Amino acid sequence: MTVDAQELDNIEVELFTQAMQRRHGYDFSQYAPASLKRRVLQLVEQLETRTISGLIERVMHEPQLLPRMLDGLTVPASDMFRDPSMFRGLREQVLPLLASYPQINIWQAGCAHGQEVYSLAILLEEAGLYERTQIFATDLSERALHQAQEGIYPAREAQQWSRNYQAAGGTHSLADYYSARYNLLKLDQRLRRNVTFAQHNLVSDGVFCEAHLVLCRNVMIYFSNPLQDHVLSLFRNSLVRGGFLCVGMRESLDYATTAATFTPFDERLRIYRLTHQPERQQA
Numbered sequence: 001m002t003v004d005a006q007e008l009d010n011i012e013v014e015l016f017t018q019a020m021q022r023r024h025g026y027d028f029s030q031y032a033p034a035s036l037k038r039r040v041l042q043l044v045e046q047l048e049t050r051t052i053s054g055l056i057e058r059v060m061h062e063p064q065l066l067p068r069m070l071d072g073l074t075v076p077a078s079d080m081f082r083d084p085s086m087f088r089g090l091r092e093q094v095l096p097l098l099a100s101y102p103q104i105n106i107w108q109a110g111c112a113h114g115q116e117v118y119s120l121a122i123l124l125e126e127a128g129l130y131e132r133t134q135i136f137a138t139d140l141s142e143r144a145l146h147q148a149q150e151g152i153y154p155a156r157e158a159q160q161w162s163r164n165y166q167a168a169g170g171t172h173s174l175a176d177y178y179s180a181r182y183n184l185l186k187l188d189q190r191l192r193r194n195v196t197f198a199q200h201n202l203v204s205d206g207v208f209c210e211a212h213l214v215l216c217r218n219v220m221i222y223f224s225n226p227l228q229d230h231v232l233s234l235f236r237n238s239l240v241r242g243g244f245l246c247v248g249m250r251e252s253l254d255y256a257t258t259a260a261t262f263t264p265f266d267e268r269l270r271i272y273r274l275t276h277q278p279e280r281q282q283a
């Protein structure tokens with residue numbers, strides 16, 4: 001039997017996925033295959049193993065490498081006020097509606113290094129809603145969560161983030177919310193006072209909280225269609241009726257079977273609203 005190089009990679013990626021699941025309990029089997037393969041091959045380079053099989057050996061026998069592997073597989077890249085028009089939409093269209101609730105719960109799933117969490121906190125602060133809001137910021141990667149809690153970023157990002165903040169309708173200076181030292185900037189830790197960071201795996205864990213707004217941006221893009229559906233049903237079971245869901249600008253609910261329960265609130269900004277809520281069920 002002849003197996004070409006591509007097919008060999010595919011077999012090895014499958015074995016790698018099984019090793020991650022059986023050795024560490026992380027299930028990547030329903031991630032989109034092409035991008036998963038790309039990231040596994042990047043890990044091969046970063047960890048200087050000759051083949052994916054070499055990587056499997058390290059999965060099995062070097063547990064201390066797990067955080068690094070998870071980082072490589074999950075791409076914890078983010079920005080403050082990423083896609084500023086979406087944040088402007090939240091500020092101008094969504095927050096005024098959330099203001100009618102005495103207590104607001106927000107679930108930010110896939111928070112990576114926390115830039116989106118701090119952006120949200122700033123929006124809520126400026127809308128006078130932060131005091132009665134609880135933000136639950138979750139991610140698969142403990143390493144990413146640790147960085148998110150620290151809120152320290154390279155200062156070279158400041159200019160771009162400032163522009164994003166202004167484009168998102170910011171009325172102050174972004175510099176009011178951080179202190180800069182040497183080549184780092186540290187977000188004002190008061191922005192964290194109503195944030196709970198927690199590890200949560202969208203593949204295997206259940207509903208997280210009863211939420212009025214769920215943000216899960218640039219996460220489902222890495223998932224296969226059935227996994228996207230599973231995650232959307234988690235969000236559906238988590239949201240209150242009339243609650244909002246924001247996904248990334250390159251993501252959409254068009255092909256999801258769960259989509260019928262969401263109506264576009266602002267389709268261009270990928271903001272949806274839960275209109276129909278079936279019986280609450282354990283996801």
Ligand SMILES: C[S@@+](CC[C@H](N)C(=O)[O-])C[C@H]1O[C@@H](n2cnc3c(N)ncnc32)[C@H](O)[C@@H]1O
Nearest residue numbers: 074076077078110112139140201202203217218
């Ligand atoms: C590209 S970042 C998106 C960050 C941020 N939401 C944004 O749009 O800027 C994707 C994040 O999703 C997280 N992630 C990937 N798979 C996940 C899963 N199964 N459960 C929870 N988080 C996951 C990764 O760890 C990573 O931090």
